[in-house]
Amino acid sequence: MPTIKINYEDLISLIGKSFDPNKIKEVLPNAKCNIESIEGNIWTLEVTSDRPDHFSSEGISRTLKGLLGVEEGLRKFETKISDVEVIADESVKLIRPFIMSAVVSNLKLDDESIVQMMQLQDKLHDGIGQRRKLVSMGTYDLDKLGRKIFYKVMKLRDIVFVPLGYKNEMNGKEILEITEQGKKFRSIIPNDEAPILEDEKGNILSMPPIINGEQSRVTENTKNIFIDVTGLSKVRVEDALVVLSTSLCERGYGIEWVKVVDKSTSSITLPNDKNKELRISPEDVKKNLGLELESEKIIRLLRSVRFEANLVGGEVVVKVPIYRRDVFSSVDVIEDVAIAFGYNNLVPESYLMKTTGRPSEKKILERKAKLVMVGMEFQEVVTPFLCSLQKANKWNYNLGSKVIELENPSIEGYDSVRPSLIPGLLSSIRRSAHASLPHKVFEVGRVAVAVNSKVHEFTNIAAAISDDRIDLGEGYMRLFWFIKSMTGNEPKLEAFNFDNFLEGRSARIKVNDLFVGIIGEVNPDNLLEEGVRNPTVVWELNLEKLIL
């Protein structure tokens, strides 16, 4: 979940009414904002990814106003069509086809509001923007731009402007090579060209999704902001534009939607600013929440969480604020009814159901296997499902199979799925070097390998005995007892050459003509390599195959 920082003073000034900080702390969780830490005026909040309108203090203040009773019902925005126009060239269609824009006017900005605006853009970039790939956005001081903005693709060498935060002009190639953003996001755009925004005076304003120009930088003196959102998904472009412009609007007067003219077809696109309408009935609320509420009560509750709600023909017609991009169906509204009612005011209730509880057959089997092992004085250990590729390859004795690797490992040594429980047991023995002998350990756990690119996952049991003097026989007698007590059958051994085991002390285990596992004395060279200081015998069985 995203983490954001807000300034408490700024939040209070946005709410427009002073409150005890404790009151704010109390209601924030009901806005799905959890306080992580407070340092002076800076509050760090964990917000939820479904509410991008909560990625900055403006949107949070709007929700809090409702919960605190300062302002209820739908937040209405003054909107009109701007005289600024964006003309989209055909060249963008293959690279970054969608653009939407708006102007937010009559702003009063200060340092904090710029911090919040940048934070909101960052979080939108990271979230629905998928790190700017699907959506990116920029904000500009409108009064430094012309009124016609062209969105087109240019060769990198022809793109020349002063990027935001730099003093000198650079060309597109230099921007990608020199600026932080260039280096970080260059993979999103083609190698030799990039989309740009240019005004009718021929000034290049920005190079989405990489960087804006210094010339139109937003400062605390900026009165009117032009916003551009470009991307690969029209829905997301619109989501981001609506959230960003409605948030900025909390510090300004109104929103002007910018017409986007498709240069080749002359068709015009504008963002949809109609409030979504949903209908819910008291029965819906009862069915979902188990709460009997009158329509009037539902309406009151919904208004306190910033919906417009009216009774129409026995149903509550709900108007959804345009920044609530998370509301898809009536259940989303019903959750808000529950939040407004207060989760902790809902009395937990028992549901009587005729069911029989029982552990799964598999867990019963595993438990039985574990008890047999414990009966033989083995200690259970639990080792990770992931291990290093090197170890996985070394211990993959499953014929014709390949080790499964992770595409995105996060830690060294945990980049592959274990094909066997044995390396885990050996690491337990190594770790237990200071414990007195013998070391008798076992594990019941899952392993997986790929056979012909198909994943095979199964539950194994493996045991190891490490002692001053130990041989295959010590392992075999216990294996024999294990199989006999689990199945009533007696295993047979068949010679099997495996590099990690001593030659002549290594076998496959056969039960009823089915190979179910391996047993062997681990090669001493191998043991020393693993950091094990005593002779060790191991066996491993596929528990599922054994019981079949």
Added chain:
Amino acid sequence: MSSFELSQIQKKILEFLLENKEARISQLAKDLKVTQEGLFSVIEALKNSGFLDLRETEERFLKLTEEGKLYLKQGLPERRIVNLIGSCGELDVSSLYKLGLSKEEVAIGLKWIKEKNWGYIQKGKLIVSKVPEVGEDEKIIQLFHGAEVIKESEDIKKVTDVLVRRNLLTIEVKKDGIVQLTEKGKEEAQKLEKIGFEPQEIKVISSYDMLSGEWKKKKIKKYNLEAKPKKYYGGSLHPYYSFEEKIREILVGMGFEESDGPFIEPEFWVFDVLFQRQNHPARELFDTYRLKNLKTSLNFTENVKVVKELHEKTYGEPWSEDVASRLVLRGQTTCVSARFLFERKKPPIKMFVISDVFRSDVIDATHHIQFKQIEGIMGDYGVTFRHLLGILDEFYKKVGFAEIKFVPSYFPFTEPSVEIVAKHEKLGWIEMGGAGMFRPEVLKAVGVDFQVAAWGLGFDRLAMIALGIDDIRKLRTIDLLELRGES
């Protein structure tokens, strides 16, 4: 008095007497290699206990005085005098001095000649009628040739008294005695004979000892109860698993049946069925591990079409089957619930899972890449959000948390969604996990028409609290020292 209270030496005495009827103490002392004096006190005790009769005796031992030793060499003065006179005749007493006898010896000699009636003095002359035979006293002195000490026999007692009076002998009296068993003593001795006068002390009774009854003849060494036992390590279940069993029992007791599914799943079941938008942060909510170069085919998955339609209609974006067929390590167990509903479809349903999930993360005291979730669903036509809160409340009470709170939250697959926080007396309010009512889109994707309450709770946190562990890495310890409780 039981035989156990007899000392070893006392038992030996009884043994000896049982064999020999009676014994002299001095001999016994020699045989048993103890001092006679010491033996007396032991015998006294046996006598007092009624095991023995004792006849005390004395023995006298004779030793020559310096004077006696001189006479042993020279003969008694009276003998020397009569020898000088010879067999006939008489001699002037005064001339005796000239013959080499001291005045004192002459006086002693004359006195004893008179006493023994060997001769008489007449007019200054000693008259000896005949050479007297060797007397008893002289014979006794002769016994000392080659012996420092001789034992006095009864028959010479009279003579020795005279010699003692003459200060030629000294007498040393040694006490002794003769012992024999009383009836009681005999009984005791026979009893001892049966079990052995000197029983073997043993630490362990063997099966042979037991079956043959030999153990009764042996002394079983008392175990030192103060001593620590030898180190021993039996096998045991891992505490992490034992806690899992505890939670399992609670849920089974609440009427839930258990299920599980594969760790490796296509994104379809982990995300798409659960209504997580493709290319959305929700998709990375758990920072999922993906498998390299491996995909599955959704060809035989019946609900692919339904899911595709739901996604495209709601999110307004094309839905990619290719993305849905990528394989991942499941980041939650909710996919198990989805599969369960898809297969079962009939209410009432109460199902739980306690199993592993994976998230791309670091490993430190508070983070891990693999942990367990307690998943559960409750499905029926009448199940509501309040029932969900009810079951969570019941579960946490059973786990041991008296107070829990519900906080609004967000999960793509539930609406309403709730986060559970529980109050711990030391740690304060702790986040326990998420829950909610499955969205209509999810219910449609798995093909059920009833309501489903669902939750996914953190297992490891609960286990850490229950086991008193503050480092998540220790929860799955593989160190035998720790597992044996020795570190």
